[in-house]
Amino acid sequence: MMVLKDYLFNPVKFxxxxxxxxMSLFFVAxxxxxNYCGKTIQxxxxxxxxxxxxxxxxxxxxxxxxxxxxxxxLFIAGKTFNKGTRFIDLWNSxxxxxVPLLLVNILSASLLNEAAATQLAVATNAGVPDDAxxxxxxxxxGVIGLPCFxxxxxxxxxxxxxxxxxxxxxxxIWMGLAIIAAxxxxxxxxxxxxxxxxxx
Amino acid sequence: xxxxxxxxxxxxxVSQLKCDRCSTEITGNYDLPLxxxxxxxxxxxxxxxxxxxxxxxxxxxxxxxxxxxxxxxMDDMIEKIKQMR
Numbered sequence: 001m002m003v004l005k006d007y008l009f010n011p012v013k014f015x016x017x018x019x020x021x022x023m024s025l026f027f028v029a030x031x032x033x034x035n036y037c038g039k040t041i042q043x044x045x046x047x048x049x050x051x052x053x054x055x056x057x058x059x060x061x062x063x064x065x066x067x068x069x070x071x072x073x074l075f076i077a078g079k080t081f082n083k084g085t086r087f088i089d090l091w092n093s094x095x096x097x098x099v100p101l102l103l104v105n106i107l108s109a110s111l112l113n114e115a116a117a118t119q120l121a122v123a124t125n126a127g128v129p130d131d132a133x134x135x136x137x138x139x140x141x142g143v144i145g146l147p148c149f150x151x152x153x154x155x156x157x158x159x160x161x162x163x164x165x166x167x168x169x170x171x172x173i174w175m176g177l178a179i180i181a182a183x184x185x186x187x188x189x190x191x192x193x194x195x196x197x198x199x200x
Numbered sequence: 201x202x203x204x205x206x207x208x209x210x211x212x213x214v215s216q217l218k219c220d221r222c223s224t225e226i227t228g229n230y231d232l233p234l235x236x237x238x239x240x241x242x243x244x245x246x247x248x249x250x251x252x253x254x255x256x257x258x259x260x261x262x263x264x265x266x267x268x269x270x271x272x273x274m275d276d277m278i279e280k281i282k283q284m285r
Contacts, residue, residue, distance in 0.1 A: 013269045016261065084275065089268045165272040 010158035012093050021088065024095035031102055032063045038109025042066040043191055045183045048105050050112075058198040065190055070094050070182040077174035078164035085164050093159025100148035100155070107144060111137040203237050211237060234284060242277060249274070 007014055015023070035041055035048075042062050043049040071091040078085035112134075160166060160175050205212055214230040235243060252258040260270040 013266055014264070015266055016264075017257075017267050020266065082275075084271060086268070089266075162266070162268050162272065165268075165275055
């Protein structure tokens with residue numbers, strides 16, 4: 001039981017390196033496929049939007065960037081206090097931490113569609129949406145999404161701790177800053193540039 | 201072999217050595233070598249590292265752990281030994 005718990009909350013600590021890398025590549029390929037099938041796109045590191053007519057190239061590059069950018073910034077953060085930090089460990093840690101959110105993406109793509117998301121965006125400004133079915137689906141997403149998000153954060157913190165040997169509070173502050181910086185860089189600069197490039 | 205005093209947790213010293221063949225006894229106040237001041241698991245870890253030809257990757261494979269876990273153990277032990285010296 002103890003071992004199962006350890007595997008569930010910190011796979012980076014126990015799985016052999018090759019298994020980790022193989023699994024992380026599989027999850028990244030899965031993320032691209034989920035976005036393609038669900039007509040969704042990562043418009044933020046921790047946000048997925050609907051984009052019905054996105055080019056396959058855009059999906060691949062945006063999904064890869066969503067995984068590569070935070071991993072790179074976490075690697076730089078780890079390097080500041082531990083010279084032995086390796087990029088591959090932070091890549092694996094970050095990819096594993098995104099797996100619960102991939103499940104939310106699958107659920108989101110199957111429960112909502114672009115029209116529903118638009119309706120929700122309009123309704124958010126005007127008050128409660130009229131569609132009761134939409135409200136139920138949003139409630140289901142919220143109930144399942146919140147634990148998944150918390151689980152994702154737990155996986156990220158545990159993975160980061162293992163990958164960098166972080167022990168002190170400043171080490172975790174570096175981690176938080178890296179994630180926030182990744183979100184800002186991706187949303188403000190990289191994603192708009194990708195949209196411009198692929199919709200020319 | 202105990203390395204810490206069970207009463208006050210201070211480091212123990214060697215006060216007597218004895219030859220098994222002629223029963224000669226030497227008494228004194230000798231420091232334990234650094235390696236022997238480590239706990240049993242730590243001594244085993246260093247021995248495993250030596251037997252794995254200094255490969256942390258190989259040790260991780262044998263122990264069924266990942267490379268960063270094993271490297272962290274090594275880093276912690278290096279830090280501890282540096283402080284002991």
